[in-house]
Amino acid sequence: MDLGEVERLRGDLGGFVAEMFATLKRKDQQRWGDCYLRGLMLDGRRKSIQPMAERLPDGNMQALQQFVSQSPWDHAPVLRAIAAKVTGEIAPEAWVIDDTSFPKAGDQSVGAARQWCGALGKKSLCQVGVSLHAVTDAASVPLDWRLFLPAEWADPADERRARAGVPPEVGHREKWRLALDAIDEALGWGLDGRTVVADAGYGQMHAFRAGLAERGLDYVTAVRPDTSAHPGDAVPTIPERQGRMGAPRLPRYRDPARSLKDLVMAAGRRQLRRCTWRQGSKGAMTSRFIVLQVRPAGVAAKKTALDRPGGRAGWDGVLPAETLIAEWPPHTDEPTDYWLTSLAADTPLRHLVRMAKIRWRIEHDYRELKHGLGLDHFEGRTWRGWHHHVTLVTAAHAFLTLRRLDPKAQAPA
Secondary structure (H helix, E strand, O other): OOHHHHHHOHHHHHHHHHHHOOOOOOHHHHHHHHHHHHHHHOOOOOOOHHHHHHHOOOOOHHHHHHHHHHOOOOHHHHHHHHHHHHHHHHOOOEEEEEEEEEEOOOOOOOOOEEEEEOOOOEEEEEEEEEEEEEEOOOOEEEEEEEEOOOHHHOOOOOHHHHHHOOOOOOOOOOHHHHHHHHHHHHHHOOOOOOEEEEOHHHHOOHHHHHHHHHOOOOEEEEEOOOOEEEEOOOOEEOOOOOOOOOOOOOOEEOOOOEEHHHHHHHHOHHHOEEEEEEEEOOEEEEEEEEEEEEEEOOHHHHHHHHOOOOHHHHOOOOOOOEEEEEEOOOOOOOOOEEEEEOOOOOOOHHHHHHHHHOOHHHHHHHHHHHHHOOOOOOOOOOHHHHHHHHHHHHHHHHHHHHHHHOOOOOOOO
16 A cells, blocks of 8 residues: 555554554554554565565654564563454454464574475575464465474573573473464464364374374374275274283274375266355365365374373274265376365365365465565564564454455455
């Protein structure tokens, strides 16, 4: 937006900031929050503090720098207020877990390390943030963020931790655990849980899916075709004890587990069903799918089953069933995509596919978060600064999203 458009929104934005930043008791903090949001929404190639301050009539680089990187306001209550408002307005159909990278030129920025950088499509020096989003086909808004700290940042003796202000209790946690932490926080805020959707980076982790089930949340997660499983109707048997003194043996499946791809190929094209799940910009989104009940296998699946009440002595050897969705488009020799879900196999196919595919919305909205609002433009190095910046970008995105959805508001160009 140009300066005139941003200025015309100042009244509505001021009310939004007062509501979302109500926990910031100092009026100057709310004022600089309002200023920062206007800087994010204003046209400009870079959305770091200096160029934003130069574009704004009331911009002050030193004051904005202090507000974002040094001021000790707590970002969590702001995210909570945003989450409560947007979920009340957009009625999310799913919660989507994702992560995004923030390329960096040096290794002094908090969490920066050489790791896979999705923004560049290769291993490079970057930060990675794990995010939880409220999603419908019409809109998505981030609810919570977690900064991933690589193992090299977990060493308490690393001087970079002290310089970046990393809290002493914060260490290395896998991304899937950070995702569960974000979900726990959202549930702790009193938000109603939704079906959780995630890509294979999370869905491939059996412990992640089990963690969602333990929280009473349904899920639809992408997985790799080489994931091993037994058919849903497979039944374990108890091998005979070898000798009188031999220990009782655990039940086991007679046939070895197979890959999801093999199970789908064995079922064959005759079980494919055509499904149209939404209307896209180029017409109906349609493909063919197969739905099967399977029992994921492997060490992690067995360990999860054994860890249930009763342990080894009480386990009947049955691995929990999940529903497999596979997309097998026309004119392809094999399926192209696979998902595992806790939803029943007799759930209407359109609902299963819509949930599996609903991640498209956050990929669409990430273009605004990054290219329009400067999500990855922050040049500060501190833990506090990173969390403040992503919270402020989330607030700007929420404001614009709610405005677009409000039939009484004139959407900005």
